[in-house]
Amino acid sequence: xxxxxxxxxxKAKRGEIIAIKTLISHPMETGFRHTETGVPIPRDxxxxxxxxxxxxxxxSAQLYPAIAANPFITFSTVATExxxxxxxxxxxxxFAATEQAKIIVE
Amino acid sequence: MGALHRxxxxxxxxxxxxxxxxxxxxxxxxxxxxxxxxxIPIDKxxxxxxxxxxxxxxxxxxxxxxxxxxxxxxxxxxxxTKTGAAERSCADCHGEAPNTMKGVGARYPAFDTKxxxxxxxxxxxxxxxxxxxxxxxxxFESKELLALSxxxxxxxxxxxxxxxxxxxxxxxxAGRDIFTRxxxxxxxxxxxxxxxxxxxxxAGVPIPQGHPTGYPLYRLEWQTxxxxxxxLRNCLIxxxxxxxxxxxxxxxxxxxxxxxxxxxxxxxxPAVRP
Numbered sequence: 014x015x016x017x018x019x020x021x022x023x024k025a026k027r028g029e030i031i032a033i034k035t036l037i038s039h040p041m042e043t044g045f046r047h048t049e050t051g052v053p054i055p056r057d058x059x060x061x062x063x064x065x066x067x068x069x070x071x072x073s074a075q076l077y078p079a080i081a082a083n084p085f086i087t088f089s090t091v092a093t094e095x096x097x098x099x100x101x102x103x104x105x106x107x108f109a110a111t112e113q114a115k116i117i118v119e
Numbered sequence: 120m121g122a123l124h125r126x127x128x129x130x131x132x133x134x135x136x137x138x139x140x141x142x143x144x145x146x147x148x149x150x151x152x153x154x155x156x157x158x159i160p161i162d163k164x165x166x167x168x169x170x171x172x173x174x175x176x177x178x179x180x181x182x183x184x185x186x187x188x189x190x191x192x193x194x195x196x197x198x199x200t201k202t203g204a205a206e207r208s209c210a211d212c213h214g215e216a217p218n219t220m221k222g223v224g225a226r227y228p229a230f231d232t233k234x235x236x237x238x239x240x241x242x243x244x245x246x247x248x249x250x251x252x253x254x255x256x257x258x259f260e261s262k263e264l265l266a267l268s269x270x271x272x273x274x275x276x277x278x279x280x281x282x283x284x285x286x287x288x289x290x291x292x293a294g295r296d297i298f299t300r301x302x303x304x305x306x307x308x309x310x311x312x313x314x315x316x317x318x319x320x321x322a323g324v325p326i327p328q329g330h331p332t333g334y335p336l337y338r339l340e341w342q343t344x345x346x347x348x349x350x351l352r353n354c355l356i357x358x359x360x361x362x363x364x365x366x367x368x369x370x371x372x373x374x375x376x377x378x379x380x381x382x383x384x385x386x387x388x389p390a391v392r393p
Contacts, residue, residue: 016192020183034181038189041342082342085178105367 019100021114025092033064033072034087037102037110042080059104062086067096076104092118142329155299155310158181158380159317159328166384167327167392170318175339179391187389189268190344194270195262203254209267212251216274224272225386226281228290229376237290237375240268241346242366252301259365265344269335280332280386282379294376297369303360309373324393330381331374333390344389348372 037059044056050071056078064072072088095118102110173325178184198209198216213219228237231246238246244267245256257264282291298309311319313329320326334347341349348370355362363369 016189018179018183018188020193036184036185036186036189038186038193081339083189084186086184 015095017100017102017112019112019114021098021116023115024117024119027094027118029092030089031092031116032087032089033036033098034085035062035064035100035112036083036085039102039104039108041076041078041080041082041084045078055065055097057105058106059084059102059108061101061103063101064088065099065101066090068099090115094118112113121355155308156315159314161383162275164330164381164384165317165328166306166330166332166387168333168387168390170325170327171391173391175391175393177388179333185337185389185391187335187344187391190266190269190335191273193262193264194268194273197267198270203248203252205251205253207252209247212247216228216270220271220274222275222278222281224275224388225278226284228287230284230286230380236368237287237371239347239371239374240271240296241348242371243270244271253297260346260349265335266345268346269344269389272335272386274387276388277385279383280378280381282375282382287375287379290375291379293375294372294374294379297373298376303355303358305358305360309354329377330384331377332381333387333389333392336392337392338392340393347377 016038018034018036020032022031022044025031025072039059041059042057045094046054046056048049048054058080059076062074062076062084063070071090074086076084095116098114098116100112100114102108164194168179171179178186182188195216201208201211210216224240227243228239229243230236231238231243241259241264242262248254249256256292257267301308308340309329312326317326331347335344337344338350348365351370351373352362
């Protein structure tokens with residue numbers, strides 16, 4: 014049940030700096046922990062996050078085991094034209110999630 | 120009295136000795152066993168929210184930054200999913216949760232006539248599953264049970280906690296007994312921290328009054344959502360007391376008492392706590 018919460022303003026003025034907030038549901042298992050019987054719990058993390066604006070990459074991040082569960086990533090960009098933001102998370106065990114958000118630039 | 124007269128100590132000096140001994144004993148007792156001061160006055164009650172940092176407050180306040188909302192989203196899906204031998208979803212009986220579940224989180228644990236005892240939201244969901252959906256009960260703290268209970272609790276956000284049912288009274292007083300009873304190797308009662316020393320620090324962390332206004336809540340320490348029972352277990356472990364199993368009547372009594380204690384305070388579910 015991977016789910017994500019995205020906060021992109023629905024409308025913005027041309028040239029305005031807008032804040033984008035993303036939150037994805039993920040356990041971010043570090044790979045350093047053991048079960049009660051001493052068996053190592055394999056690493057299961059999101060390793061990469063990429064945000065595109067009308068197909069062009071505007072932000073990306075590498076994620077590591079020290080990042081807490083349910084990573085919250087926020088960044089800003091300049092609203093240049095109306096269109097679509099696409100957010101992609103990829104990680105261990107073939108984890109992949111994609112979300113989109115639309116913006117109208119006036 | 121005859122023995123006293125035969126002793127070398129005069130009756131007057133004997134009485135003074137007893138008096139001094141009593142004072143010393145009382146001083147010793149009060150030093151080691153402070154007397155509980157009783158309930159926090161209604162106007163002095165504060166949600167733990169007010170003791171949090173600005174960052175954590177912002178996280179709770181904004182739905183797209185509050186990780187608890189991930190469970191709310193899952194809960195909404197689970198609410199509409201048909202399950203069990205009856206092939207029914209929660210929505211098939213209860214309709215749209217924003218209308219029908221409004222206020223439910225503010226008045227649970229509620230009295231169940233059939234059981235003659237209060238049940239909390241998690242137990243109510245499992246009763247619905249086993250009796251109406253004919254599906255197996257969900258495990259306590261499982262993702263699906265937390266998702267459903269936070270989805271229900273969320274519909275009461277901002278509403279004042281209600282505790283008016285007279286049938287709950289014996290359970291409130293049972294909960295109060297547990298709350299004020301010393302237990303564990305540290306010989307502490309819940310009330311020692313949460314009634315008498317809230318606002319002070321314990322290991323550098325502010326002690327909250329312990330009002331259950333935001334459960335199930337996202338605790339940064341847990342990195343996940345958890346129920347009030349999980350939080351109560353945390354406290355019991357901290358007191359080095361024996362924990363009750365999930366679903367034990369002692370927890371429900373404590374929950375019922377805590378909701379009475381927080382009556383009138385607004386629901387924050389899903390809250391975020393450090």
